[in-house]
Amino acid sequence: MSEDEFLEYVQGGGQVETRDWMPDEYRAKLIKFIEMHGNSELMGVLPEREWILRAPTLQRKLALTAKVQDEVGHAQLIYRVVEDLGKPREACLDDLVSGRAKFHNVFHYPTKTWGDVGVIAWLVDAAAIISQKALLKCSYAPYARIMKKICWEESFHILHGRDVVLTLMNGTDEQRELVQEALTRWWGPLMQFHGNPIPREDDPMFVWRIKSQGNEEARQQFLDGYVPQIWELGLEVPDPKLRKRDDGVWEYTEPDWDELRYVVTGHGPRTADRLDLRRRARERSAWVRQVVLAEAA
Amino acid sequence: MIYEVFRQERKGQAFQHAGSIGAPNLEFAEVYAREQYGRRQESTALWLVPRDAIDELDDFVDELGRTYHRVDGYSLKAKLKEARERAAARSG
Ligand SMILES: [Fe+2]
Numbered sequence: 001m002s003e004d005e006f007l008e009y010v011q012g013g014g015q016v017e018t019r020d021w022m023p024d025e026y027r028a029k030l031i032k033f034i035e036m037h038g039n040s041e042l043m044g045v046l047p048e049r050e051w052i053l054r055a056p057t058l059q060r061k062l063a064l065t066a067k068v069q070d071e072v073g074h075a076q077l078i079y080r081v082v083e084d085l086g087k088p089r090e091a092c093l094d095d096l097v098s099g100r101a102k103f104h105n106v107f108h109y110p111t112k113t114w115g116d117v118g119v120i121a122w123l124v125d126a127a128a129i130i131s132q133k134a135l136l137k138c139s140y141a142p143y144a145r146i147m148k149k150i151c152w153e154e155s156f157h158i159l160h161g162r163d164v165v166l167t168l169m170n171g172t173d174e175q176r177e178l179v180q181e182a183l184t185r186w187w188g189p190l191m192q193f194h195g196n197p198i199p200r201e202d203d204p205m206f207v208w209r210i211k212s213q214g215n216e217e218a219r220q221q222f223l224d225g226y227v228p229q230i231w232e233l234g235l236e237v238p239d240p241k242l243r244k245r246d247d248g249v250w251e252y253t254e255p256d257w258d259e260l261r262y263v264v265t266g267h268g269p270r271t272a273d274r275l276d277l278r279r280r281a282r283e284r285s286a287w288v289r290q291v292v293l294a295e296a297a
Numbered sequence: 298m299i300y301e302v303f304r305q306e307r308k309g310q311a312f313q314h315a316g317s318i319g320a321p322n323l324e325f326a327e328v329y330a331r332e333q334y335g336r337r338q339e340s341t342a343l344w345l346v347p348r349d350a351i352d353e354l355d356d357f358v359d360e361l362g363r364t365y366h367r368v369d370g371y372s373l374k375a376k377l378k379e380a381r382e383r384a385a386a387r388s389g
């Protein structure tokens with residue numbers, strides 16, 4: 001099979017297994033994309049981890065812990081896929097903690113109140129699940145297959161987040177204010193989440209059918225699914241231009257793409273702290289890995 | 298070591314490949330598999346198989362186009378129509 005034939009194959013909906021021949025360029029793109037996803041699952045638990053000890057009830061503490069376990073589990077599954085493509089997990093973690101690798105913009109920001117926990121689990125996970133559902137059709141079959149399990153677990157995250165938000169919205173004015181303030185802060189990063197609206201034909205991840213939809217398609221789907229749910233609770237979206245046109249397309253203020261670029265290249269308000277936490281945790285647990293691997297050998 | 302995990306969703310169903318896990322030995326693999334594929338009671342049983350133990354065959358080419366032992370080798374529509382017409386003509 002030539003590179004052109006391969007391209008035609010995946011563009012026609014063909015799927016690829018680990019041991020199949022694939023162009024080097026495709027393998028490199030897969031590793032880059034999937035590794036970034038794994039990094040995001042792993043870094044994504046840090047903002048939520050900050051709230052496990054501060055969760056308002058035992059039930060919330062347990063649910064949040066379960067969500068954190070899910071996300072770390074996603075990272076494990078995803079790094080396994082990367083490993084089979086040729087990059088060991090340890091190399092991924094090296095690149096992550098040294099700041100060479102990327103992870104999603106939303107995990108570079110601080111969490112300030114319990115309202116953030118609801119908004120993150122509801123809306124950040126909603127934005128993520130839109131991307132992940134589109135990966136069920138990924139041309140690389142092993143990745144598409146684990147996405148089924150991941151999406152199944154994500155649906156619990158969204159419900160849990162919505163439950164937190166609804167409880168606050170049914171509470172006191174102060175509690176409602178927590179949600180509104182968190183939503184206002186998170187809206188910018190949420191709108192940047194799916195990336196700048198390059199035409200999908202110019203997006204190498206779409207060309208190789210690693211992704212099955214373009215960035216703007218994903219964002220429109222997010223707006224269409226969630227803005228009505230936000231509005232019906234009496235919450236305000238901090239964008240005066242936001243509206244659904246008669247043809248069904250959502251209009252909005254241009255997201256701050258400079259902020260996105262700046263944040264994901266390692267300059268977010270919490271990037272350094274969180275990478276540092278990962279680095280220290282990895283160093284502290286190194287002896288465990290050594291003992292376990294020595295014993296198993 | 299890489300272990301391939303197969304899970305059975307409900308009693309009586311076939312085991313299906315679920316994914317793989319990396320573990321230093323079977324003891325760890327069991328713990329990881331339990332957590333990864335069974336902690337929400339989504340499986341009734343798991344099979345763990347070392348990847349090296351799997352023998353894959355994937356060379357199933359039908360060089361001669363032998364459709365006679367498959368259902369797609371038998372399209373009965375036209376023949377059935379004709380047979381029905383003949384039967385109707387005979388009895389009519
Ligand atoms: Fe996740």
Ligand SMILES: [Fe+2]
Pocket residue numbers: 071125154157
């Ligand atoms: Fe999640």
